[in-house]
Amino acid sequence: KCLLFFLLIHLYYRIFRTDVASVTSWLAPIIWEGTFDATLIDFIYKQQNLSIATTVFALGKYTSFLKDFLESAEQHFFVGFRVHYYLFTDLPEEVPEVKMGENHSLTVRKVPSLNRWQDISMGRMEILEKLIENELAKEADYIFCLDVDTKFYGRWGVETLGHLVGVIHPWFFDAPRDRLTYERRPESQAYIPAGEGDYYFTGAAFGGSLEDVHHLTKTCREQMNIDAANSIEAIWHEESHLNKYFLYNKPSKLLSPEYLWRDINAGAAQIKIIRFSHVAKNNADVRPNP
Numbered sequence: 001k002c003l004l005f006f007l008l009i010h011l012y013y014r015i016f017r018t019d020v021a022s023v024t025s026w027l028a029p030i031i032w033e034g035t036f037d038a039t040l041i042d043f044i045y046k047q048q049n050l051s052i053a054t055t056v057f058a059l060g061k062y063t064s065f066l067k068d069f070l071e072s073a074e075q076h077f078f079v080g081f082r083v084h085y086y087l088f089t090d091l092p093e094e095v096p097e098v099k100m101g102e103n104h105s106l107t108v109r110k111v112p113s114l115n116r117w118q119d120i121s122m123g124r125m126e127i128l129e130k131l132i133e134n135e136l137a138k139e140a141d142y143i144f145c146l147d148v149d150t151k152f153y154g155r156w157g158v159e160t161l162g163h164l165v166g167v168i169h170p171w172f173f174d175a176p177r178d179r180l181t182y183e184r185r186p187e188s189q190a191y192i193p194a195g196e197g198d199y200y201f202t203g204a205a206f207g208g209s210l211e212d213v214h215h216l217t218k219t220c221r222e223q224m225n226i227d228a229a230n231s232i233e234a235i236w237h238e239e240s241h242l243n244k245y246f247l248y249n250k251p252s253k254l255l256s257p258e259y260l261w262r263d264i265n266a267g268a269a270q271i272k273i274i275r276f277s278h279v280a281k282n283n284a285d286v287r288p289n290p
């Protein structure tokens with residue numbers, strides 16, 4: 001009876017959101033506030049003792065974002081479920097001490113410094129590929145890869161789990177297709193011709209099953225290597241390659257921009273709750289190069 005009650009509430013909410021699309025043309029759900037019942041799905045997923053690997057990179061001055069990122073994650077990110085953070089940094093001594101919640105743990109990995117932020121950002125794909133390949137097989141069921149210049153403000157839970165999960169970029173969720181900033185030079189492997197493309201996804205958050213994210217990171221890494229050999233770098237770096245990947249490997253679940261907003265102070269009618277957001281940052285202050 002209880003389950004039926006929850007299902008009815010769930011259905012009601014699905015019908016309730018008429019201001020946004022809650023499904024793609026290939027029938028993948030798009031997760032917005034009001035399209036799921038948190039209590040119900042927590043109850044369902046609790047039966048499965050799942051483990052979620054979560055990767056974050058903080059090199060150079062980006063270590064200053066770690067405290068807020070980790071503390072806020074511990075308030076909102078998969079609370080009550082198993083989470084293992086893998087933190088990659090060139091400055092392990094600057095990693096703050098943050099108290100982990102029950103069943104949450106953090107592993108710090110040292111990586112070499114790089115002097116171009118673009119290389120740091122793109123280099124994540126290969127490190128993730130190798131992490132999944134070499135270590136995660138028996139450790140985790142799902143993985144999320146997140147930017148560090150961010151903060152959590154609301155629930156990010158099991159409603160986000162799926163085989164291949166992309167987050168709609170907060171600047172383009174209501175933009176027409178011709179304004180999406182895909183790579184438009186045919187010389188790049190990230191090229192998407194005019195008239196193609198469904199959504200524009202952020203490179204700051206993506207995830208899914210180990211197998212699917214391994215294939216994603218491997219493919220993006222290979223495509224970026226081909227670009228490098230041809231002396232071309234996609235306009236938005238690995239984000240461009242991610243968008244190309246998602247065009248031909250459709251995500252099984254999309255997260256609305258509630259799951260990566262631009263800045264806590266920016267609003268939009270469709271955004272009923274900001275769960276995770278980029279923090280305002282001065283690029284010149286934190287990046288090693290322009």
Ligand code: UDP
Pocket residue numbers: 056057058059060061062117120121146147148149204286287288
């Ligand atoms: N990053 C880093 N150190 C740097 C530059 C980038 O650790 O000097 C990592 C960090 O995890 C950051 C991600 O790469 O969140 C992407 O870079 P950034 O956030 O600057 O890109 P944006 O979100 O502004 O496009």
Ligand code: MN
Pocket residue numbers: 147148149204278
């Ligand atoms: Mn960022």
